[in-house]
Every structure is written in C-alpha cells, then in structure tokens.
Amino acid sequence: MRVLVALGGNALLRRGQKPDADLQQDNVRVAATSLAELAREHELVITHGNGPQVGVLALESADDPNLTRPYPLDTLGAQTQGMIGYWMLQALQNALPGRQVICMINQTLVSAVDPALADPTKFVGQVYDRAEGERLAEENGWTVKPDGPYWRRVVPSPAPQRVVETRLIRNLVRDGIVVVCAGGGGVPVIRDDKGRLRGIEAVVDKDLTGSILAETLECDAFLILTDVPRVMRNFGTPEQQEIGHTTPHELRELDFPAGSMGPKVEAACRFVETTGDMAAIGRLDQASDILQGTAGTIVTPNATWPLASTL
Numbered sequence: 001m002r003v004l005v006a007l008g009g010n011a012l013l014r015r016g017q018k019p020d021a022d023l024q025q026d027n028v029r030v031a032a033t034s035l036a037e038l039a040r041e042h043e044l045v046i047t048h049g050n051g052p053q054v055g056v057l058a059l060e061s062a063d064d065p066n067l068t069r070p071y072p073l074d075t076l077g078a079q080t081q082g083m084i085g086y087w088m089l090q091a092l093q094n095a096l097p098g099r100q101v102i103c104m105i106n107q108t109l110v111s112a113v114d115p116a117l118a119d120p121t122k123f124v125g126q127v128y129d130r131a132e133g134e135r136l137a138e139e140n141g142w143t144v145k146p147d148g149p150y151w152r153r154v155v156p157s158p159a160p161q162r163v164v165e166t167r168l169i170r171n172l173v174r175d176g177i178v179v180v181c182a183g184g185g186g187v188p189v190i191r192d193d194k195g196r197l198r199g200i201e202a203v204v205d206k207d208l209t210g211s212i213l214a215e216t217l218e219c220d221a222f223l224i225l226t227d228v229p230r231v232m233r234n235f236g237t238p239e240q241q242e243i244g245h246t247t248p249h250e251l252r253e254l255d256f257p258a259g260s261m262g263p264k265v266e267a268a269c270r271f272v273e274t275t276g277d278m279a280a281i282g283r284l285d286q287a288s289d290i291l292q293g294t295a296g297t298i299v300t301p302n303a304t305w306p307l308a309s310t311l
C-alpha cells in the first residue's frame with residue numbers, strides 16, 4: 001500500500017508546552033517510532049504541521065533589532081520545513097536503519113484572490129489568556145481568536161491547489177524512499193502573469209494539502225495523526241462521544257471548529273469522496289492500529305467498506 005500521513009504541529013508541540021528544541025525532538029522521536037512501523041510495510045509519504053513553530057519564529061523575527069522588517073510568513077514557513085524536517089529526517093533514519101529518507105522544501109500553489117486571505121483562521125504560535133492575547137494583538141497588529149479555553153494568533157490560510165514539486169515526490173516514493181514533504185502545508189505561492197512563483201503571507205493547512213497530495217500520488221490511505229484518539233461528537237461537552245467508523249456523509253452533518261478539527265474532517269472527507277479509499281483521524285502513537293481500522297476515526301465511502309482488520 002501507499003500511505004500518506006499528515007502529522008499535527010500541535011501534536012509535536014502541545015498547547016502550553018515550552019517550544020524548546022529538545023522537547024519537540026522527543027515528540028518527533030515518538031512520532032518516528034509509530035511511522036517507522038508503517039514504513040516497514042508500506043510506501044510512506046509524510047507531511048507535518050507548523051502552526052506552533054511558525055508562530056515562535058515570527059515572534060523571534062519581530063523582536064530582532066537588526067531587521068528592518070520581520071521575515072514574511074512564507075520565509076518563516078520554509079524555515080519550519082527545514083527545522084521540523086531535520087528533526088523528522090534524523091528520527092526516521094535512526095528508527096529505520098538502511099532505509100532511505102528524504103526531507104524536501106516544497107511550495108503549494110494558492111489563488112491570489114482566495115477570500116480566505118482576508119479572513120484569518122489558522123492558529124499559529126503559543127496560547128495566551130484573553131487579556132494577554134488582546135494586548136499582543138494591539139501591539140503587533142495581529143488578529144487573535146479563542147482556541148478552546150485559550151486565545152491565539154490567527155493568520156490567513158488560503159486553499160491549497162497543488163504542491164509544485166508533486167512529480168518529484170511521486171518519483172521518490174515509487175523508489176521506496178520515505179518522503180517528508182510539504183511541511184506546514186507547503187510554502188504558499190502564487191504564479192504571476194509571467195508564470196513566475198512568488199511567496200505570500202499565509203500558512204496553508206497541512207491536512208488540506210495532505211488530502212490533495214494523497215489523491216494526486218494515488219495513495220491507498222490518508223491518515224491524519226494528532227493529539228486526540230478520535231473525532232468526537234459534542235466535543236468539550238458532557239455529552240462528548242467518540243466516533244469510530246463513519247462516512248463523509250455522516251461527518252458532513254456535524255459541525256467542527258474552523259481552526260482545528262474542521263480542516264481535518266474536511267480533508268478526510270474530500271479524500272474519501274474523490275478516491276473511494278480510506279482516510280482516518282487519530283492519535284500520533286497509534287498509526288499502525290489506525291491503518292488496520294482498530295483505532296482512530298475511520299472514514300470510508302460507506303458503512304460496509306471492508307477494513308484491513310476485517311479482511
């Protein structure tokens with residue numbers, strides 16, 4: 001099988017954790033152990049989030065007295081691909097001796113007139129209490145929104161159209177190489193009227209990019225790994241209930257928040273609707289069980305679709 005895994009940025013740096021490199025590398029090692037199990041059996045493409053990390057780099061850049069202006073979000077996105085990609089590369093090489101692993105810097109085409117550019121929804125950086133969030137928004141010209149019980153900066157997140165280097169990724173995965181690519185959803189770029197690429201100030205959602213990439217690479221399964229075991233109905237209320245095996249039709253009847261579970265559910269539904277194959281959402285350390293259909297929220301075209309565990 002060919003499998004694409006999208007790894008959550010918050011799963012690599014949990015809300016409220018200090019963004020120290022050694023702590024994130026520990027989290028990456030946990031992820032690599034789980035991903036190595038998949039790579040031993042399947043062709044594997046991995047993409048990862050960067051929401052918490054791009055926010056940390058943005059704050060650093062805003063505080064750098066040597067800069068005339070802070071680095072733009074596209075440049076910071078590429079920095080996170082290098083940083084998280086390096087951690088992933090090393091952890092995967094250590095977990096898979098003898099296997100070739102590559103990490104790529106990738107760009108993702110978006111539309112210059114995407115309405116999402118004027119309506120920030122993507123959470124980046126650390127969480128604050130309301131007063132602190134509103135003070136920082138005032139000082140730095142940010143938009144902040146509630147993220148669960150916290151407040152957090154949001155930036156524009158246009159819809160991904162295509163990963164620019166898709167053909168190269170396909171060649172690498174066909175050769176049995178474990179490919180880490182399109183980190184942070186890929187650096188958002190537009191084409192100008194002469195066909196030249198140019199970065200824009202945004203952060204793409206890595207689950208939506210992952211869905212497009214999984215479809216284009218003809219993956220058999222698309223796994224979205226994060227810090228919750230399953231998608232839940234009535235999340236955060238006393239009536240909260242885990243969803244096991246479901247369909248895009250059932251999921252589309254429910255409401256999910258725009259900055260977190262919403263794009264994951266949308267990405268999973270789109271992959272299943274377009275390809276007729278399986279998508280799943282679940283916890284980072286349960287990748288193999290999720291692919292078998294024994295953990296996570298499994299999304300298939302219909303309720304009688306045969307799961308690997310029942311074949």
Ligand SMILES: Nc1ncnc2c1ncn2[C@@H]1O[C@H](COP(=O)(O)OP(=O)(O)O)[C@@H](O)[C@H]1O
Nearest residue numbers: 008009010011049226227228231232235260261
């Ligand atoms: N219906 C829901 N079911 C499960 N988790 C949900 C739901 N709605 C919101 N969430 C939140 O979504 C979070 C995962 O999204 P996010 O933080 O964006 O993940 P990541 O950065 O790992 O991609 C969970 O930690 C949980 O707090």
Ligand SMILES: NC(=O)OP(=O)(O)O
Nearest residue numbers: 009049050051184206
């Ligand atoms: N770029 C992105 O989707 O990051 P998160 O997974 O951290 O939200």
